[in-house]
Every structure is written in C-alpha cells, then in structure tokens.
Amino acid sequence: MAKFKIAFHWQILIGMTLGVVWGLLAINFGFLQFTDFYIKPWGTIFINLLKLIAVPLIIVSLISGVGNLTDIGKLSRIGWKTLGFYILTTVIAISVGLIIVNLTNPGKVFPEDKAQEFKQKFAENVKQKQQQAVEMKNVSPLQPIVDIVPSNIFKSFTDNTKMLQVIFFSILFGIAMVLLPDEKVRPVKDFVNSLNDIVLKIIDIIMKSAPYGVFALIAALMVDVAGNNPKDTLSLFAALGVYSLTVILGLLTMIFVIYPLFIKIFTKIKFNKFLKAIGPVQLLAFSTSSSAATLPFTMETAEEKLGVSNETASFVLPLGATVNMDGTSLYQAVAAVFLAQVYGMHLDLAQQLTIIVTATLASIGSAAVPGAGIVMLVIVLTAVGIPTEGIALIFAVDRPLDMLRTAVNVTGDTTIASIIATGEDELDVAVANS
C-alpha cells in the first residue's frame, strides 16, 4: 500500500495550528499548569536539540567548506561581498520601516491614558532591559572586534552565545589547512568531511520532531502570554494595533517585495520556488524566535533545497544568523519613530539618519535569540534622545513581532546565501527550481 506523506511545511503548520488550538483550550478551561508542566518541556527539549548541534555544525561545516577551497583569495572575496550585501539589505530594511512608519504615524493615535498605564505595568521589565543595554554600551567601540577573537577556544565551543568566536577559529583552521600541502592535511580533511555528513544526518533526525516541537512551543507561549488574564492581553494588543500592523507591514514588504527583487536581479531562482523551499525555515524561525536555533535547519535547507554549495552556505549563513538581522533593524526603526511620536517629538532628517546608522549597528550587535532586539532598541533610542522608558509601551506585543522579525531575519540570510552562491557559480539552479 502506498504510504501517504504530508509535506513537511504542512506538518509544521499543523503543529503550529494545534498549538494555538491547545493554547486557547488551556486558557479557557484552565489547563494552565498542565500545559506548563507537561507540554512546555517538550518545546524546551526541541529547542535544546537544535541548539546542541549548532556549534558542532558551524565547526565542521566551516572547516570542511574553507578547507576544501583551492584559493584563499576566494574566501576574502566572498567575505567582502557577503558583508556588503548584509549591510545593504539592513539599510534597505530600515528605510522601508521608516517610510511606512512615517506614513501610518502609529504614535499619533496612541491613547495618552494607555501610555501611563503601560509605563506603570512594565516598569520592572524596562529597568532590566536598560541595565542590559548599559552593560553593552559602556565599552570601547572596538570591543565587538575584540570579542570575535577568543582567548580560549574551548570555552567558546561550550557557549552558544560565542558563535562569532567559533566562526573565527573555524575559518582560521580551514585557512591553515589550505596553506599546507594536501598530503599533510588529508586525514583531517577526510575526517571533518565525514563528521560533516554525520552532523547533517543528526539535524535530519532532530527535524523529524519539529511538528511536535512547534506544537509545544506555541501552546506554551500562548499560555505564558495570555494565561492568567486573556481579556487584559486582548486590550493591550488592541491599543498597540496600529503600531503592530506597521511593523508587520514592513516585515511583509521585505518578504514579498524586497527579497523577491534581490532574487530576481541577482539569481536565476524563481521566487515562488525559493519561497516554497524556505517556507519551513521561516515557520521554524517564527516558532522559536531565534535565528541561532534555526541555523542548522537553515543550512540544511539552503544546501539541499536551494542547491547552495556547502562552501558558501557554511560561511554565509552562520555569519548571517549572528550579524544580519533585517527584520530586527526594521522593527527597531519603526519602534523608535513610534515612541518619538508618542512623546510628541519631531524627528528631523538628521535624527532619522541617526536611526539608520544606529539600528544597523544595533541589529548587528543583537544576539540571535528571543527578545534580543528590544535590548538593542534601548541603544537606538538613546542615540536619538528618545526616553528609553518608552519600551514599556511596546513590551506587550514584542514577542509576536519577534517571531515575525526572526522569520524575516532568516529569509534575508538565505537570500544573500543564494546570491553569493550564484555569483561564485556555486548554486545548482536545477535543484533550486525543481
């Protein structure tokens, strides 16, 4: 008998939908504790599974990618091109955000009494985020570069927040391999290539549990956000409706206008095929709110469904997950202008340009984990002189917006990976368009 198989993106969508349904049932019928005790842990296990393989994946795929290169010049060419595209798309994302927010003016329709209410309600959270941002700011401007170079690589291997250090070391290792005669490095090359296959297989196995994982994540999230006071949550969302719609409109513009243009201009991939291939990646990013947790699957998909070479994917995507966040930067620009409007401030052109520069840097500095964007937003607000307490106003809707901006972040990374691979003649168009 033929086996009936549901396509993977449908499996994930079904998982998400059932998560929403369960969340609603739990809120209405009071299974809050049950959800917290018996469903949420499965979501945590799923995220842990994804994270546990991220560092090994970066190490083996970068070492095998760079180590198999025949000329080092190519690496620096790819490096500069990648950075150039990353900065270009980030600046475009911020500009899209600024244009839309200046048209919709969400801060001008925000009720004054709500502003006061939110400030009291979220005062504690604001203090926490401000503190985190201060810790990040009181250092030399060169600190981010210093932070890329670890003093003990084994410590970096054990810390998921040190991805850039792991990338740095793996590239160094790969370069050393290329510079040595082949017979000297052959055993290590073979070993790492074989490890690479094993790690990819592990990701395959982990992804089989994705539909269940996203079910648990979404159900637990709904209970966390709205569990104790669903009516209150609804009224928070309603007050922030225009602001949220502005961010959503900006993010959708990136996915349906800007990236298709890039794909059309710089690659031979049909956009509908591109979207179909990365749909599951977007759904996973949406469910986990973390580009870092999604990275293993992003890389697997880029190689297997878009035909991007291992060499390109292993360099461009881990770098993108850590530094390229178009969705985050767009959201930061919209949030900054929204808050300025609520505070009755008029932002002139120079201040809006400052937003472009600081939001670019802030998105590069944001970690690829849930909620990182709002911490760095504090720095953007400080740069243009908007009171940072303002983030209390947008706290309530930050998580759903985080989910969507993370989906945009991974779409941006995959778009650039496809472009770089096309430029290097390392993209199998037949695979991408099949």
Ligand code: ASP
């Ligand atoms: N959650 C986002 C990411 O992982 C970062 C953020 O905007 O908070 O890409």
